[in-house]
Amino acid sequence: MTKLAQDLVDMRKFLVLLVVLGMFPGFLCSHDLPKRIERLSIFVDCSNTWCDMNYIRTELPVIDYSRDRIASDIHVLLTSQNTGGGGRGYQLIMYGQKGFVGLIDTISFALEPNSTDFERRELIVNNLKIGIVPYLIRNGQTDIINVSYKLKSTSEKAKSDETNDPWNYWVYQIGGNGRVNLDQNYKSYRLGGNVRAYRTTNKKKLYFRFDSNTNHSEYKYENDDGETETTIVENSSNSFEHFLIWSLGEKWAYGYEIGYNTSTFNNLEKRLYITPSIEYNLFPYKDVNNKLLTLRYGLASGKNFYNETTIYGKDNEMLVAEYLSLSSIFNQKWGNVGVQMKYQHYFHDFGFNRLSFESNIEVRITGGLSLDLYLYGARSHDQIYLPLGDADAQEVLTRQRALASNFDFSMFFGLNYRFGSNINNFINPRFGSRGF
Secondary structure: OOHHHHHHHHHHHHHHHHHHHHHOHHHHOOOOOOOOOOOOEEEEEOOOOOOOHHHHHHHOOOOEEEOOOOOOOEEEEEEEEEOOOOOEEEEEEEEEOHHHOOOEEEEEEEEOOOOOHHHHHHHHHHHHHHHOHHHHHHOOOHHHOOOOOOOOOHHHHHHHOOOOOOOOOEEEEEEEEEEEEEOOOEEEEEEEEEEEEEEEOOOEEEEEEEEEEEEEEEEEEEOOOOOEEEEEEEEEEEEEEEEEEEEEOOOEEEEEEEEEEEEOOOOEEEEEEEEEEEEEEOOOHHHOOOEEEEEEEEEEEEEEEEOOOEOOOOOEEEEEEEEEEEEEEEEEOOEEEEEEEEEEEEOOOOOOEEEEEEEEEEEEOOOOEEEEEEEEEEEEOOOOOOEOOOOOHHHHHOOOOOOOOOEEEEEEEEEEEOOOOOEOOOOOOOOOOOOO
16 A cells, blocks of 8 residues: 555545534543533532531622532532630531532631631631632633732741740639529529539540539428428539540540539539549541540549438448440531440449440431431449438428439430421521521
8 A cells, every 4th residue: 555545545534523523422522521500509518517507608709509419510528626725626528419429528727726717617618718729720720719828937937836835734713603583482503613624635635614503592382381481402513623644646545533512413522433444446636526436444433422321231342343334426427426325334243234326427318318316324323322211301302412313214216307498598687587
């Protein structure tokens, strides 16, 4: 075949290829790029922490806000945890959906202690603006993006790079509270105070706490003779707690807790105890914002001194117990699940034991169907502190003291279904909170 003939054959192949591509224009562009949409829709999931949705919609009006996580282009999951210095650490996890599947990113940032709600919502919005930039670029909306950088001065940068803390990472808190209720036949007040000191680093957690509470109630009623009688109920409690926890790598930790407490309701003149324990986390602790699954084992040794002789004839006693607990927390796109199971028994008699279960579940079953469920239940055979003698009617009705019971149970549940418009862009504060 001559060179001219070969060139003609190659040209014919090229023309055929152009015709085929012309029939299927999608071949000329990357299949990874989604078809441009007018406005991105976003579902902001703040079920794990607080956020001001009115402020977010006001400051970021270039996107649509969806009520349905499945119908949105981006699912934003905001989670947070307390930091050692008393602040809060946040994670903003961006999940691309529909044409953005596979585009996932995580932004981490921290809020300083004593920050106001204004500062918190501003920090969340600023990071949310950063997080949606890749989606706007992929959607071809670079024309609405304006980027600016804030450069630190040399002195500011040097200050931010310093690791020496004048407080050596110690945080102190002092607080008090009170409550008063009264009418013609009833009055009560509650006074409380607390002092806390703690120090948290990646390697160690050190904590001290003291709490004191007093409750006083008075009930007026007419007896069978038509005379007015007054019943006074007073309960008080005080407690001191200290714990120290060491890190043993990414998944292990151990520590101890020591404490002192009093409680007139629980017949405790005073109680002193120490509890060493060890914990294993199936996942690395750094993933705590998204998932946590821990198994903890501990021993508890202490001595109880009672206000009144107990039903077992004890004025005081030395007790040693052991416990095993399993705790899990999962914060995912479909919702939040927290579960804890705990078993404890005393060594002197295994019949004195308690098995408890607690669960807090918030799940979006489908786009509009959601389930909220809280459960707490305990099978208890450990009320060794109950005072000798039967409670009279007034003590039962006014909850003056703990009563014998071999179980505790509480539950909250809610099932909601929403349908209709998924657009949630508008803010209308007229008449306060009326409306949705």
